[in-house]
Each structure stands twice: as C-alpha cells, then as structure tokens.
Amino acid sequence: MRRIRYAVATSLDGYIAGPKGEFDWIVKDPAIDFRTLFDPFDTALLGRRTYQVTQSPGAPPWPPGMSVYVFSRTLRQRDHPKVTVVADKLEETVAALRAKKSGKDIWLFGGGHLFRSLLDARLVDAVEVNVSPVLLGGGIPLLLPPAQQVKLKLTGHRVYKTGIVRLEYAVEYADG
DSSP states (O other): OOOEEEEEEEETTSEEEOTTSOOTTSOOOTTOOHHHHHTTEEEEEEEHHHHHHHTSTTOOOOOTTOEEEEEOSSOOGGGOTTSEEEOSOHHHHHHHHHHOSSSOEEEEEEOHHHHHHHHHTTOOOEEEEEEESOOOSSSEESSOSSOOOOEEEEEEEEEOTTSOEEEEEEEEOTTO
16 A cells, blocks of 8 residues: 655744745755655645645646646646646545555645645555744644644654754554
C-alpha cells in the first residue's frame, strides 16, 4: 500500500500560510534540495487554494510524470486539463490511489482543510513538517479545527543551520 505523507512547511506557532494565504515567510535553506524532495512521490494531493497558489506566476512547475489531484467543488476539469479535479468522493478517490500496488508515496501537499479531512478519514500515514524559525501570529493553521486528537510517533528529525527543524512522524490511529 502506498503511503500518504503530509509534507508541509509551518511557522513555529503552527501556521502553514499567513493571514492572507501568503508563504513568503518560509525560510529558504541551501541544504534543502527541492528536487530530491519530489523523488519519493509520483502523486500530489492539493486543495483548491493551494493549487491556485501553485499556478501563480513564478511558481515552479510540477515535475514531469507527477499526477496532481485537486480537490475542489468549484473548479471544473475542462478548465484545468493538466490535473485531475475531484469534486466529490474524496475518501474513495484517495483510498483507491493509496491501494494501488505500484507507484511511489503520495504527497499531501496542502492545504489545511484537505489534511484534516484525510486525517479524520484515517488516510494519512505520516506528517512531515519543516518548522521555520518565524512567528506569524495568525494565518492558516497546520490542523484546522475542529479536529480529533491523533497520536504521532517521531521517526526522524534534522536541524538546519538556518534554524529550520524538520520533524517526521508516523500517524498512530487509536485502534490501529
């Protein structure tokens, strides 16, 4: 079974985007190779807002061969032919992707609503955060309320010279 990994940057006070959705606060670190970040994945899951940010001028393109699924009730597939737009059956769609025998891990790229929905459905296997040394004081939280308590097991960590701390956790659901 393929793993779904929520890999995201967050501020020290737990926000994945600023109050207006901005992400210019994310600390850049030359030791983080973004090409290798994509290597373990062949599929990305995004909410509508996150997808729209990735389509803004200057945003890097997705790597060739990356399948991108955008979960939105407002976007239309015909207007976004390079991605798969999913308007309903979120859990069924993600469970089917996860159950495929071939393929790499799945990157839950964002955003907060999608993460909470998939976590509630017990479809997230790992939470991997790069904590930037900044306090935003508000914005889009890592986990939007209301949310269930979920235990995590630390599986890896790294501290970068810029002050970024990478934390990797396995999700441990209450009844296994």
